[in-house]
Amino acid sequence: AQSVTQPDIHITVSEGASLELRCNYSYGATPYLFWYVQSPGQGLQLLLKYFSGDTLVQGIKGFEAEFKRSQSSFNLRKPSVHWSDAAEYFCAVGIGGYNKLIFGAGTRLAVHP
Amino acid sequence: EAGVTQFPSHSVIEKGQTVTLRCDPISGHDNLYWYRRVMGKEIKFLLHFVKESKQDESGMPNNRFLAERTGGTYSTLKVQPAELEDSGVYFCASSQDPLGEQYFGPGTRLTVT
Numbered sequence: 001a002q003s004v005t006q007p008d009i010h011i012t013v014s015e016g017a018s019l020e021l022r023c024n025y026s027y028g029a030t031p032y033l034f035w036y037v038q039s040p041g042q043g044l045q046l047l048l049k050y051f052s053g054d055t056l057v058q059g060i061k062g063f064e065a066e067f068k069r070s071q072s073s074f075n076l077r078k079p080s081v082h083w084s085d086a087a088e089y090f091c092a093v094g095i096g097g098y099n100k101l102i103f104g105a106g107t108r109l110a111v112h113p
Numbered sequence: 114e115a116g117v118t119q120f121p122s123h124s125v126i127e128k129g130q131t132v133t134l135r136c137d138p139i140s141g142h143d144n145l146y147w148y149r150r151v152m153g154k155e156i157k158f159l160l161h162f163v164k165e166s167k168q169d170e171s172g173m174p175n176n177r178f179l180a181e182r183t184g185g186t187y188s189t190l191k192v193q194p195a196e197l198e199d200s201g202v203y204f205c206a207s208s209q210d211p212l213g214e215q216y217f218g219p220g221t222r223l224t225v226t
Contacts, residue, residue: 004155032212036217041219042219043116043117043204043216043217043218043219043220044156044204044206044217045217046214046215046216049214051212090156092156094212096169099208099211099212099213099215100146100158100161100169101146101148101156101158101215102158103148103155103156103157104155105153105154105155106153106155106156
């Protein structure tokens with residue numbers, strides 16, 4: 001069955017530090033992969049997506065993610081975290097011809113000044 | 114352009130009562146999705162509309178849940194009768210085409226007491 005694992009429930013980093021959020025997926029075919037962010041009181045916002053091509057994808061707000069087929073991973077990175085990045089981050093796999101999204105449990109990011 | 118809107122933002126009802134959630138997608142988006150997040154777990158797919166037709170309702174928990182999209186515009190999700198385990202956040206999303214970006218609403222937080 002398709003699934004997405006985000007091993008870290010909570011992560012705390014200092015402002016200006018680098019960030020990596022882990023995501024592993026289980027899906028038999030070539031996946032469509034997504035990272036979403038949810039700030040308090042807001043809906044989910046798409047940070048970036050991978051459909052095919054270059055395995056390193058750039059997103060909004062300075063985020064990037066790398067698709068590694070051999071590791072079934074799609075980790076999210078940011079070189080320098082800002083206080084406004086504090087939010088909950090969700091990795092998702094899109095399956096089927098209409099991108100039914102299978103989400104991970106989310107990683108809540110706290111940023112210390 | 115207005116985003117996806119959901120009403121109400123929060124609903125508190127007693128077990129056995131009925132609640133109707135509403136979602137207004139982005140104008141022109143034929144694809145509409147409902148998702149649910151229960152008790153801080155994964156966000157789970159409920160169903161997918163294309164215009165007024167249900168394409169996939171495999172995620173609907175049971176027959177206490179009824180989704181409609183009359184006229185292919187807004188959608189409603191009715192829970193009747195509500196049970197304690199129905200508490201959670203219900204998200205709606207829409208997209209212009211099946212493989213396009215899904216734009217999420219802010220969610221409706223449902224609390225069943």
